[in-house]
Amino acid sequence: MPATQPSKQSSRERQASLIQAATGLFAEKGFNGTTTREIAKAAGISEALVFKHFPTKRALYAAILAEKVTVGELLDAIEESARKRDDRRIFTLIAGYRIRPGVDPTLLRLLLFSALEGHELSDMFFGKHHKVFYDRLAAYIQQRVEDGAFRQVDPLLAARAFIGMVVHHRLLHEIFGVPMDRSYDDTVSSYVDLFLHGLVAVPATGRAKTRRVT
Amino acid sequence: MPATQPSKQSSRERQASLIQAATGLFAEKGFNGTTTREIAKAAGISEALVFKHFPTKRALYAAILAEKVTVGELLDAIEESARKRDDRRIFTLIAGYRIRPGVDPTLLRLLLFSALEGHELSDMFFGKHHKVFYDRLAAYIQQRVEDGAFRQVDPLLAARAFIGMVVHHRLLHEIFGVPMDRSYDDTVSSYVDLFLHGLVAVPATGRAKTRRVT
DNA sequence: CGTCCTGGTGAGTGATTACTCACCAGGACA
DNA sequence: TGTCCTGGTGAGTAATCACTCACCAGGACG
Numbered sequence: 188m189p190a191t192q193p194s195k196q197s198s199r200e201r202q203a204s205l206i207q208a209a210t211g212l213f214a215e216k217g218f219n220g221t222t223t224r225e226i227a228k229a230a231g232i233s234e235a236l237v238f239k240h241f242p243t244k245r246a247l248y249a250a251i252l253a254e255k256v257t258v259g260e261l262l263d264a265i266e267e268s269a270r271k272r273d274d275r276r277i278f279t280l281i282a283g284y285r286i287r288p289g290v291d292p293t294l295l296r297l298l299l300f301s302a303l304e305g306h307e308l309s310d311m312f313f314g315k316h317h318k319v320f321y322d323r324l325a326a327y328i329q330q331r332v333e334d335g336a337f338r339q340v341d342p343l344l345a346a347r348a349f350i351g352m353v354v355h356h357r358l359l360h361e362i363f364g365v366p367m368d369r370s371y372d373d374t375v376s377s378y379v380d381l382f383l384h385g386l387v388a389v390p391a392t393g394r395a396k397t398r399r400v401t
Numbered sequence: 402m403p404a405t406q407p408s409k410q411s412s413r414e415r416q417a418s419l420i421q422a423a424t425g426l427f428a429e430k431g432f433n434g435t436t437t438r439e440i441a442k443a444a445g446i447s448e449a450l451v452f453k454h455f456p457t458k459r460a461l462y463a464a465i466l467a468e469k470v471t472v473g474e475l476l477d478a479i480e481e482s483a484r485k486r487d488d489r490r491i492f493t494l495i496a497g498y499r500i501r502p503g504v505d506p507t508l509l510r511l512l513l514f515s516a517l518e519g520h521e522l523s524d525m526f527f528g529k530h531h532k533v534f535y536d537r538l539a540a541y542i543q544q545r546v547e548d549g550a551f552r553q554v555d556p557l558l559a560a561r562a563f564i565g566m567v568v569h570h571r572l573l574h575e576i577f578g579v580p581m582d583r584s585y586d587d588t589v590s591s592y593v594d595l596f597l598h599g600l601v602a603v604p605a606t607g608r609a610k611t612r613r614v615t
Numbered sequence: 616c617g618t619c620c621t622g623g624t625g626a627g628t629g630a631t632t633a634c635t636c637a638c639c640a641g642g643a644c645a
Numbered sequence: 646t647g648t649c650c651t652g653g654t655g656a657g658t659a660a661t662c663a664c665t666c667a668c669c670a671g672g673a674c675g
Contacts, residue, residue: 195641195652217517219433223633233654238634274601296517302576303431303513313577328600338602344583344591345600351569352562359561362516363527369558377558385599386542386559387488388552409622409671437663447624452664 202240205230210251214293217300218248252301252308255294255316262323269327272334277327278379281320282353286375292361299362317354321346349382416454419444424465428507431514432462466515466522469508469530476537483541486548491541492593495534496567500589506575513576531568535560563596 196204208229212221223244227234241247261284268276284290298316301309325346331337356374359365367374410418422443426435437458441448455461475498482490498504512530515523539560545551570588573579581588 198652201652217431217433219431220518222631224631232652234633235635235655236653239653242634244633299513299517299576303510303517304434310578317577336602337600338598340595340600341583341591344588345595347570347573348566348592348595351566351573353565355565355569356561359565362513363531364524369555374558377555378562381554381559381562381599382595383599383601384552385595385597386551386554387597388550389603412622415622436661438661446622448663449625449665450623453622456664458663 205240206251206254209247210293213248213251214296218304249308252312265323274383275379278382279375281324282375282378285353285357286371288371295357295361321350352378419454420465420468423461424507427462427465428510432518463522466526479537488597489593492563492596493589495538496589496592499567499571500585502585509571509575535564566592
């Protein structure tokens with residue numbers, strides 16, 4: 188518990204540590220399941236002080252959703268691989284960003300809770316965390332269809348399909364507690380391979396297409 | 402509002418109408434977000450009577466999760482197609498079962514809420530509603546791999562991947578409100594096609610593999 | 616007739632909730 | 646020295662929560 192600062196802090200510091208403490212609680216128990224008393228305790232301050240910084244509990248929640256926008260550097264890496272037409276790399280990047288063990292697990296819970304509980308900022312949160320990905324991916328897929336490298340598919344649907352595979356994987360793992368018996372790299376590569384080349388075996392033509400999947 | 406029965410009902414009838422009324426509320430607002438007063442009002446009875454039938458609010462919630470087990474007839478249809486090795490049909494059946502417009506939208510919300518809020522019966526609920534599907538699908542995929550018809554993939558991972566695509570689709574639509582601009586049949590067929598044949602175009606060999614997807 | 620069971624309720628109970636208010640400590644600056 | 650601002654609190658408050666209890670209506674059965 189990082190609740191060890193009864194010392195004075197500036198307004199901005201307090202606000203930040205409040206947001207940090209509350210984020211964990213909201214992600215764990217949802218908006219309705221979290222009390223302001225718990226938040227204050229987790230931040231190591233009195234309940235009254237919480238309301239000096241945020242007029243209502245909802246306002247604190249909104250501040251959290253508004254703050255966690257991230258994304259950023261990943262899109263650059265994607266952009267670069269897109270220029271090189273490195274299909275495998277792009278899909279691996281996106282999948283990895285969603286499955287990678289280091290990724291903050293609270294964000295997914297926060298996102299789901301906010302959507303289920305119907306918070307007003309949920310749409311924005313969803314847009315910043317998910318929509319960007321499948322919009323960018325859809326654009327790339329369209330490009331590759333035009334190149335003639337991909338089959339004639341609906342780019343948006345295909346993008347959603349791929350991201351769906353991998354988000355669902357995380358969902359199973361983090362929300363439903365399904366154990367993942369394969370390594371992270373292995374899993375990502377399997378998903379990418381599956382999506383790019385499909386399930387049906389290609390009868391022996393000259394191509395060395397059958398990548399090992401183990 | 403079906404709250405129009407102040408008349409006497411037998412204990413079992415009351416219990417059933419209580420469960421029906423509460424299911425909608427729990428799915429909409431979660432366990433913590435739903436009050437017993439609301440439930441009573443939706444069922445058209447007094448709050449006290451709710452507790453005559455269920456000792457606690459949690460017990461009522463548990464009764465709901467325990468009751469909604471369904472599945473059933475779909476597995477028979479799958480079994481039949483499995484004997485015929487009708488790949489497309491099997492994947493279409495499963496996808497359809499999850500995307501079909503008629504499917505009760507409250508179940509998905511209920512499932513997510515119960516998992517996020519960490520209800521004790523959540524695992525069971527998940528097992529009956531999802532695990533059966535990807536276990537069955539994984540078994541079929543393994544069979545087809547042994548037939549030599551599918552590539553050498555991890556069956557469980559592949560099954561999860563496909564179901565992930567389609568569950569994610571429903572999630573986007575029902576929970577996040579993303580509009581779906583294509584028809585139901587079209588969407589399902591696109592997903593199945595994508596999963597079976599992959600994204601990468603097969604260079605012109607003799608096969609007429611490129612199914613139209615539009 | 617009485618009495619007993621079942622379905623049903625109004626009016627509470629104490630605990631908990633989000634939120635408020637009067638007040639305090641101490642450094643800054645005059 | 647005084648006073649003023651900022652960070653901080655203990656002790657509330659009204660509302661709401663899950664849950665309880667004493668009681669009622671009426672049909673069944675003797």
